[in-house]
Amino acid sequence: MASFDVESLFTNVPLHETTIKFTCEIQKDNQLPFLDTMVTDNNGNFRTSFYRKPTFTGLGLHFLSFTPYIYKINSVKTLITRAYNRIHTPVNSFYKILRNFLNKTHSSSTPVLSAAKDLCYVTLSYLGHLNFSIRKELQSIFKDTFPQTDFRFIFKTTTTIRSLLNKTKPLPFALRSCAVYQFKCSRCNSQYVGSTTRSLQHRILEHMGKSYRTGVLLSSPSPSAIREHCYSNGHPLTQQDFHILTSASHRLDLITLESLFISRMKPDLNNTTAIQLHTQ
Structure with missing residues (x-):
């Protein structure tokens, strides 16, 4: 690449104005690439050919x-x-x-004037050669049923490299939410079943009487049958005493599942009455 100064070509251009600069590319071996074309200078006769950049694979x-x-x-x-x-x-x-x-390029055919059809795209999962049979059947049905519409079929595969290499790790136990959990005392096997829509760690610290933000003991914690049991009997209370029984995405489902587990397991630390469900 070479550059030249326009100011040297015009003597009347004021020096205080911004100088305009142009760039140009000099031919090499009598050849100069221009877009996708290679122009070759053969003693004043120009010949063109295809040109590909060095990065073309x-x-x-x-x-x-x-x-x-x-x-x-x-x-x-x-x-x-x-x-x-x-x-x-x-x-x-x-x-x-x-x-x-x-044949299509060199043949001349008289265009047929017809009313424009509505264009509709139909996406199908790509299943290999089976798609051709499905497309043929659908085209036959659509042609008789919707003659005013032009259907175009798009085949899409759902299998990708990302789906084959998906190694998303599950959330840590303490960060999971919307779960029905169980507490089991490590000393006397007393049990408690509860549910929470918040993170399980938040609920565990609440049972311990600690602040969720700082982990410091609260002066006036909310009542907890688990904490009262452990403090009155001198039993340790740790996060390892909790585990998840099941999970659900809606609060009503959590309450129902919690009631079913209480009815079946009959935990001795639950001082609330479970919802009565009619079962056969």
Whole structure:
């Protein structure tokens, strides 16, 4: 690349004004790339050819890839128009596509005037060759039922590399919420069943009489049957004494599940009456 100063070309340009600068590219070996074209200077006669940047890899869509057939055909058509680049396509299919392409390009047909149809796209999960049979059946049904609509089918695969490598770790025990939990004393096996929509750590610290933000003992904590049992009997109270029985996304479901567990397990530390559920 070379640059030149416009100020040197015009003597009447005031010096205090901003100088305009242009850049240009000098030909190398009598060749100069311009967009996707390579221009070659042959003793004053210019010859053009395709030009690819050094970063061009030449990669394309492999014919054996798990992709809808129409996408492969369009890929071949694109490559044909770009000077017959190399592709991984069977010979018979290549000649068939090439013949259709040339016939369509060189044949002249009189356009038929008709009313424009409504365009509608239909997305289907890609299942391989089975999609072609499904598309054919749907096209036949839609053609008779909706003649005024032009349906275009799009095949989409749901299997991705991300879905195969999904290693999302579950939330830590203490950070889980909307759960039915159980407390079991490590000394006497006394039990308590409860539910919470907040994080389990928040509820455990509440049973311990501690602040959720600081972890310091509160001067006036809310009542807790678990804390009263442990303090009156001198039993330790730790987070390891709690575990999750089940979880639900709605509060009503949590209350129902909590009542079912209380009715079945009959924990001795629960001083509330469970909701009576009629069961057969």
